[in-house]
Amino acid sequence: MKRTGAKRPMHEPKASVGVAKRLSAAIVAALLVASVSVAGSLADTTQQGTLRVKFGGHLSPTRLPRTGLAPVAVALSGDITTTDHSTPPQLSTITMAINRHGRLNPTGLPRCHYHQIQPASTGEAHAACADALVGTGSFRANVALPDQSPFPSDGKVLAFNGVLHGHPVIYAHIYGTVPVPISQLITFRIHRIEGTYRVVLSAQLPQVAAEWGYVSGLSLTLKRTYRYKGQPRSYLSAGCPAPQGINVANYPFARASFGFDDGRTLHSRLTRTCKVR
Amino acid sequence: MRTPLIATLTALALLAVPAFAAEQTREAYAAAVEPICKSNKAAADRLLGPVKGLVKNDKLKQAGTAFSKAATELEKTQKKLAVVPQPPADTAKLAKWLTEIKNEVALMRQISTKFRQGKKGPASSLAVTLQQNATKANNLVIAFQFNYCKIDPTKYT
Numbered sequence: 287m288k289r290t291g292a293k294r295p296m297h298e299p300k301a302s303v304g305v306a307k308r309l310s311a312a313i314v315a316a317l318l319v320a321s322v323s324v325a326g327s328l329a330d331t332t333q334q335g336t337l338r339v340k341f342g343g344h345l346s347p348t349r350l351p352r353t354g355l356a357p358v359a360v361a362l363s364g365d366i367t368t369t370d371h372s373t374p375p376q377l378s379t380i381t382m383a384i385n386r387h388g389r390l391n392p393t394g395l396p397r398c399h400y401h402q403i404q405p406a407s408t409g410e411a412h413a414a415c416a417d418a419l420v421g422t423g424s425f426r427a428n429v430a431l432p433d434q435s436p437f438p439s440d441g442k443v444l445a446f447n448g449v450l451h452g453h454p455v456i457y458a459h460i461y462g463t464v465p466v467p468i469s470q471l472i473t474f475r476i477h478r479i480e481g482t483y484r485v486v487l488s489a490q491l492p493q494v495a496a497e498w499g500y501v502s503g504l505s506l507t508l509k510r511t512y513r514y515k516g517q518p519r520s521y522l523s524a525g526c527p528a529p530q531g532i533n534v535a536n537y538p539f540a541r542a543s544f545g546f547d548d549g550r551t552l553h554s555r556l557t558r559t560c561k562v563r
Numbered sequence: 564m565r566t567p568l569i570a571t572l573t574a575l576a577l578l579a580v581p582a583f584a585a586e587q588t589r590e591a592y593a594a595a596v597e598p599i600c601k602s603n604k605a606a607a608d609r610l611l612g613p614v615k616g617l618v619k620n621d622k623l624k625q626a627g628t629a630f631s632k633a634a635t636e637l638e639k640t641q642k643k644l645a646v647v648p649q650p651p652a653d654t655a656k657l658a659k660w661l662t663e664i665k666n667e668v669a670l671m672r673q674i675s676t677k678f679r680q681g682k683k684g685p686a687s688s689l690a691v692t693l694q695q696n697a698t699k700a701n702n703l704v705i706a707f708q709f710n711y712c713k714i715d716p717t718k719y720t
Binding site: 330331333334338369529531532533534535536537555557559 | 691
């Protein structure tokens with residue numbers, strides 16, 4: 287949790303540090319949720335006890351080649367709520383796996399380094415790493431302050447291509463200005479597994495006190511096309527390998543797990559439809 | 564005078580017992596229906612598991628037969644689910660859910676017909692509708708936290 291130098295007030299009351307921590311915790315949780323939810327027109331909702339997680343989103347375009355790959359964008363959205371309106375537990379881990387017919391390839395894409403975007407405002411982060419930008423989004427959170435009702439807060443999310451210890455990662459930069467300017471960076475490790483879902487993004491959230499706040503909603507769209515060695519490329523690409531004679535198909539789009547600090551883990555799978563172009 | 568009073572109290576008590584006994588909770592309802600759905604899932608896995616391979620190899624008649632049999636199994640399951648006592652607060656929601664399951668049965672029969680007619684394309688379009696309908700049905704019963712009663716036709720279609 288770091289504060290942005292550029293937006294720091296000159297005479298800041300000490301109490302705002304606590305506020306900053308609370309907001310940061312909420313932002314972190316929001317981002318994690320955003321990264322995991324990948325979906326289509328109908329959201330997938332899972333519930334354990336009173337805790338409910340709703341995922342939504344879509345892949346675009348839906349019309350894709352039967353053989354080979356085409357550039358795609360993945361729009362994600364998510365909501366964490368409780369059925370009894372109590373404060374949800376803090377999100378601690380998030381894992382998302384994408385169908386094997388989708389590909390995430392950062393080859394030739396400029397990389398952003400941690401120190402370039404943290405701490406930074408959204409504008410500063412964008413200016414520092416515009417070439418490495420792979421997605422944008424937003425978050426909504428409720429920040430809990432002592433002796434006050436939780437109040438809503440929102441901000442922007444920027445996703446950058448990066449490398450950590452030689453492995454590809456996505457640095458998700460989150461920035462909010464209410465009640466005080468706060469920036470946070472979450473690292474999503476990218477690795478591959480065998481099976482229906484092949485590309486896995488996972489992140490661990492810092493443990494924070496539950497009373498600091500909770501996420502209420504978020505959205506993130508991953509999309510980036512660029513040129514490398516004179517050839518057009520896309521950070522994300524996908525195909526629609528339906529059998530001959532079939533031009534529209536259901537497919538398991540993504541699988542996600544959300545781990546919360548009270549020990550609960552909610553799993554979700556998203557099914558979407560593609561059309562052969 | 565005492566006898567009629569005792570009789571009245573006894574009668575009231577007898578009336579009260581069924582009233583309390585009928586109070587089904589969500590947890591009890593889920594516990595009652597999950598085994599029913601579990602056996603249906605086993606049948607669906609057995610019948611529809613090979614469908615993807617059959618369609619890829621253009622064995623559409625066999626695929627159609629598999630869908631037809633699976634539809635019959637789901638219809639039987641729906642009838643079993645319909646007689647399970649429901650939590651009073653959820654009767655409207657569960658009625659819609661049971662209707663959506665009926666719709667799934669109808670869609671599976673339509674898919675079966677299309678496959679038998681050799682119409683792969685229309686069958687796959689109906690499979691998309693089947694999935695969307697399943698999501699709608701699942702969203703109706705989120706609060707029950709079903710496992711086996713959560714409909715998931717994706718792995719077959």
